[in-house]
Amino acid sequence: xxxxxxxxxxxxxxxxxxxxxxxxxxxxxxxxxxxxxxxxxxxxxxxxxxxxxxxxxxxxxxxxxxxxxxxxxxxxxxxxxxxxxxxxxxxxxxxxxxxxxxxxxxxxxxxxxxxxxxxxxxxxxxxxxxxxxxxxxxxxxxxxxxxxxxxxxxxxxxxxxxxxxxxxxxxxxxxxxxxxxxxxxxxxxxxxxxxxxxxxxxxxxxxxxxxxxxxxxxxxxxxxxxxxxxxxxxxxxxxxxxxxxxxxxxxxxxxxxxxxxxxxxxxxxxxxxxxxxxxxxxxxxxxxxxxxxxxxxxxxxxxxxxxxxxxxxxxxxxxxxxxxxxxxxxxxxxxxxxxxxxxxxxxxxxxxxxxxxxxxxxxxxxxxxxxxxxxxxxxxxxxxxxxxxxxxxxxxxxxxxxxxxxxxxxxxxxxxxxxxxxx
Numbered sequence: 033x034x035x036x037x038x039x040x041x042x043x044x045x046x047x048x049x050x051x052x053x054x055x056x057x058x059x060x061x062x063x064x065x066x067x068x069x070x071x072x073x074x075x076x077x078x079x080x081x082x083x084x085x086x087x088x089x090x091x092x093x094x095x096x097x098x099x100x101x102x103x104x105x106x107x108x109x110x111x112x113x114x115x116x117x118x119x120x121x122x123x124x125x126x127x128x129x130x131x132x133x134x135x136x137x138x139x140x141x142x143x144x145x146x147x148x149x150x151x152x153x154x155x156x157x158x159x160x161x162x163x164x165x166x167x168x169x170x171x172x173x174x175x176x177x178x179x180x181x182x183x184x185x186x187x188x189x190x191x192x193x194x195x196x197x198x199x200x201x202x203x204x205x206x207x208x209x210x211x212x213x214x215x216x217x218x219x220x221x222x223x224x225x226x227x228x229x230x231x232x233x234x235x236x237x238x239x240x241x242x243x244x245x246x247x248x249x250x251x252x253x254x255x256x257x258x259x260x261x262x263x264x265x266x267x268x269x270x271x272x273x274x275x276x277x278x279x280x281x282x283x284x285x286x287x288x289x290x291x292x293x294x295x296x297x298x299x300x301x302x303x304x305x306x307x308x309x310x311x312x313x314x315x316x317x318x319x320x321x322x323x324x325x326x327x328x329x330x331x332x333x334x335x336x337x338x339x340x341x342x343x344x345x346x347x348x349x350x351x352x353x354x355x356x357x358x359x360x361x362x363x364x365x366x367x368x369x370x371x372x373x374x375x376x377x378x379x380x381x382x383x384x385x386x387x388x389x390x391x392x393x394x395x396x397x398x399x400x401x402x403x404x405x406x407x408x409x410x411x412x413x414x415x416x417x418x419x420x421x422x423x424x425x426x427x428x429x430x431x432x433x434x435x436x437x438x439x440x441x442x443x444x445x446x447x448x449x450x451x452x453x454x455x
Contacts, residue, residue: 061089062380065158067138069094072350072365073164074452079373081129087381091132100191103362104445109199110232124454141322143343160376164350165316167221173312175287184290185307201306207242212295212304215251220313221351221360223257228396234270235399248302249276250285258406264427265398315352330354335412336388337375338368347372356416363392366448388412395441403438
């Protein structure tokens with residue numbers, strides 16, 4: 033069973049906000065600056081600081097004083113976890129690893145001067161920069177949707193207030209009312225995530241006895257991650273409650289109306305008391321403004337190191353990167369961060385650099401003690417990060433195995449958050 037203690041081995045582990053001193057601390061040693069304190073950025077900062085000691089000064093820039101994990105936020109929506117349990121701080125990274133944590137908004141990157149310009153006008157110099165901004169929404173990918181509309185039709189795909197808003201709207205659903213989800217097109221953060229969320233919606237409704245309520249999914253994709261597993265689970269636990277419409281059925285999404293709660297398609301207009309719109313996504317804005325993205329909106333990287341193909345002093349990890357066969361997930365970001373950290377440490381200190389290895393597993397909860405998973409191992413080649421082996425849960429598995437799979441995911445969450453934020 034995967035536990036917090038064993039997570040580091042599986043993932044390939046090897047290796048208080050401070051005010052002004054970070055400029056002084058940067059003197060005399062190479063400076064590595066990390067933008068983004070999520071699964072990729074915080075892991076990279078911690079591993080460089082832990083393994084390089086005083087040989088490298090590490091600064092982590094993060095806009096928020098605490099980080100709410102998007103992974104496991106569905107379990108908060110489904111009443112399996114509290115919001116506090118998916119919220120993490122940066123104090124341990126500062127106190128135990130000597131990382132300078134800057135709580136502020138990184139506005140632009142001056143690649144020529146090798147500085148990060150902050151929203152408050154200050155500048156943070158770097159010798160190597162890790163860009164891990166996660167994803168941003170492409171608001172106009174859904175006609176009628178906007179950042180303002182997200183306050184009525186929450187996406188909740190960046191965890192925090194949006195997640196709490198979605199949960200409040202779910203809890204306010206009354207007997208007989210309908211939920212509509214607009215699922216995102218590829219590529220996007222956490223491929224199974226929308227469908228685990230549907231399961232959590234159904235779980236909450238079923239617990240209230242609202243088994244006649246409908247949940248409609250308008251999906252732009254012909255297929256989706258773990259489709260057979262989810263559809264089997266919905267039929268088993270929530271018969272008649274979930275209806276998935278692919279593009280062949282709904283004929284295309286025409287618009288959403290945040291004032292009326294309507295979702296118009298070629299097939300019909302669906303009205304929801306709760307409408308969850310998850311739009312198309314791109315790399316975090318700062319990656320595009322720095323010239324690190326391609327026409328698809330994400331960042332090409334060297335598969336052997338995660339180094340940006342646009343700038344040899346910059347590395348891009350996590351959801352913002354184009355990581356070949358790897359999905360955009362916390363496990364992937366954590367794995368990529370260790371490869372980048374090792375490469376940067378080798379560059380700056382001459383330490384040994386081992387061949388890159390990557391791994392990923394994504395767990396999803398369908399109903400109480402009914403968990404499923406998919407995962408793979410990866411190696412880089414000249415073209416991309418390529419899958420070398422993979423596994424997935426099977427339909428028809430017995431209840432004991434599904435319970436074990438769920439318990440495994442609990443151990444993973446405990447382990448990976450300790451690996452990211454320190455313990």
